[in-house]
Structures are given as C-alpha cells and as structure tokens.
Amino acid sequence: MTGVHTTGPEAGVERRRDGEPLLEVEAVGMSFGGVRALKDVSFKVGEGSITGLIGSNGAGKSTLFNCISGIYRPDTGGIRFAGRDILGARVSARSGLGISRTFQNVALFEHLNVLDNVLVGGHARGRVGFLRAGFRLPGSILEERRMRREALEILADLGLESVAYDEVAALPYGTRKQVELARALMGRPRLLMLDEPAAGLPHGEVTSLAGEIRRINEEFGITVILVEHHMGMVMSVCHQVVVLDHGRILAVGTPREVQEDRGVVEAYLGG
Ligand SMILES: Nc1ncnc2c1ncn2[C@@H]1O[C@H](COP(=O)(O)OP(=O)(O)OP(=O)(O)O)[C@@H](O)[C@H]1O
Numbered sequence: 519m520t521g522v523h524t525t526g527p528e529a530g531v532e533r534r535r536d537g538e539p540l541l542e543v544e545a546v547g548m549s550f551g552g553v554r555a556l557k558d559v560s561f562k563v564g565e566g567s568i569t570g571l572i573g574s575n576g577a578g579k580s581t582l583f584n585c586i587s588g589i590y591r592p593d594t595g596g597i598r599f600a601g602r603d604i605l606g607a608r609v610s611a612r613s614g615l616g617i618s619r620t621f622q623n624v625a626l627f628e629h630l631n632v633l634d635n636v637l638v639g640g641h642a643r644g645r646v647g648f649l650r651a652g653f654r655l656p657g658s659i660l661e662e663r664r665m666r667r668e669a670l671e672i673l674a675d676l677g678l679e680s681v682a683y684d685e686v687a688a689l690p691y692g693t694r695k696q697v698e699l700a701r702a703l704m705g706r707p708r709l710l711m712l713d714e715p716a717a718g719l720p721h722g723e724v725t726s727l728a729g730e731i732r733r734i735n736e737e738f739g740i741t742v743i744l745v746e747h748h749m750g751m752v753m754s755v756c757h758q759v760v761v762l763d764h765g766r767i768l769a770v771g772t773p774r775e776v777q778e779d780r781g782v783v784e785a786y787l788g789g
Pocket residue numbers: 550553554555573574575576577578579580581582622
C-alpha cells in the first residue's frame with residue numbers, strides 16, 4: 519500500500535491533484551414522504567482515495583449514491599465535484615464529468631452480450647455525435663473500433679475475456695457484477711462508486727474483488743467510494759470510512775478510528 523493512511527477528519531483528502539477535494543458533500547438532506555433518508559450529511563473525498571460508506575440497512579447509503587450520481591436531487595444541501603456545483607447536473611452530465619457507478623441490484627441489459635453491455639459505458643464520453651454515427655461516416659467506424667478494442671482490454675484486465683460474447687442473462691451473479699464494474703470503468707471515471715460490490719459473492723471472490731478495487735485505485739488513480747457491509751473488505755481497502763446511521767453521519771475517519779469509535783461500535787459494528 520502507498521502511504522495514504524492519515525489520521526483526523528481529513529483522512530484520505532490529501533492526495534488531491536488540484537488543491538481541492540474531488541467530491542464535497544455539504545449538508546445534504548433528503549426525504550421520501552415522511553421518511554428522512556438523509557439529514558445534514560457532509561463529508562469530503564480526496565482525489566486518489568478510497569472511501570468506505572457503511573451503516574445499517576436503511577441508513578441512507580444508496581440514497582446518498584443516487585444524490586451524487588444525479589438520480590435523486592437532494593431537498594437541501596450541496597454537492598461539488600472537482601470544484602464545481604453539480605447539484606443541477608443530469609446523470610449524463612455527471613458521467614461526462616467522470617462519475618461512474620454500479621448498482622446494488624445489478625442493472626445490465628440481460629439479453630445483450632457482455633461486450634455490448636460494456637460498450638454502453640463508453641457512451642458518456644463518445645465524441646461522435648448521433649448524426650455522424652447515424653450516417654456511418656469513417657470517423658464513427660474508427661471510433662467504434664477503438665471503443666471495442668478498449669472494452670475488450672478492460673474485460674481482459676478483469677479476467678472476463680472468455681465471456682465477452684456470452685449473453686449476460688446466462689452468467690453467474692458474481693460474473694455479472696464484474697461486468698457492471700467493467701461497464702463503469704469503460705466510462706474512464708475519475709470517481710467510481712460501487713454499491714455493495716461484494717454482496718452475494720463467495721469468500722474467495724470477495725478477496726479478489728478487494729484486490730481489484732485496490733489495483734483500480736492505485737494503477738489508474740481512480741477515486742473510489744465503496745458501500746459495503748463486508749467489514750473485512752472495507753477496513754482493509756479504504757483510506758477513509760464514513761459511517762451513516764439513520765440518515766446522519768455518525769463518524770468519519772480512518773478505518774482504525776472508526777473501528778475504535780464507541781458510537782460506531784454501539785450502533786453498527788456491534789460486539
Ligand atoms: N425511492 C424511495 N422511496 C421511498 N423511500 C425510500 C426510497 N429510497 C429509499 N427510501 C428509504 O430511505 C431510507 C434509506 O434507504 P437506502 O436505500 O438509502 O438505505 P441503504 O443504506 O442503502 O440500505 P441497504 O444497506 O439496505 O441497501 C430507507 O428508510 C428507505 O426505505
């Protein structure tokens with residue numbers, strides 16, 4: 519591991535490239551009818567870091583992901599990415615800025631093959647407009663070839679080359695989760711958000727997933743936010759951990775600080 523571990527509330531915020539945290543969540547609040555899913559949630563994510571987002575079922579983790587990726591617009595508060603206010607930006611604009619994610623319930627085109635699913639992730643940054651693509655002008659054909667080559671490289675990198683032309687619906691759950699990760703990487707993200715990537719995976723696959731996340735972070739410098747209930751994985755992979763409890767921030771710190779926090783142990787980590 520690189521020497522990224524620090525202590526204090528700014529843990530993980532020091533490797534920024536442009537003098538500011540990559541992501542700033544400021545006093546975000548969101549309700550669904552009478553349910554206050556998020557209350558006054560603030561934290562920062564440093565560029566190049568891995569942040570774990572943990573908390574009991576219903577704590578608001580996925581809702582927060584939806585606010586950051588643009589699926590939900592929070593009722594109150596602000597979200598800044600790379601120094602700009604993205605609160606009003608659509609999902610597509612946010613992926614264009616470099617925010618990619620996977621979903622808690624795998625969301626793929628089940629009847630397309632793996633390669634085509636991964637290619638979908640490249641759309642956010644495709645430079646060829648639909649007019650050119652529609653007329654099949656040479657630029658778009660070259661672009662398409664380049665994208666396919668790149669998608670195949672990502673698949674090979676994740677050990678998925680042998681299933682590139684298989685229909686997604688026929689694949690085991692763990693492999694489909696890997697395909698979602700490949701699709702997210704195809705967007706060449708600056709921030710990769712993973713919602714429970716280890717859920718439902720057998721133990722051996724959790725270990726290799728942890729290694730993959732670390733490698734994605736270290737080799738490509740991609741900032742990661744990881745929602746996980748798998749504490750072994752969170753504590754071994756993350757530089758910073760944010761704990762949510764009933765929609766509120768309970769603690770922010772290094773894995774060690776959070777594990778030693780009495781409130782966190784009582785509310786979430788247990789005996
Ligand atoms: N679209 C929605 N409509 C109504 N209530 C919602 C909606 N999405 C989330 N909620 C509620 O908001 C709260 C937070 O839910 P959320 O899915 O964000 O939790 P979570 O931390 O991701 O939980 P889990 O670990 O089970 O995935 C819960 O009370 C949930 O029932």
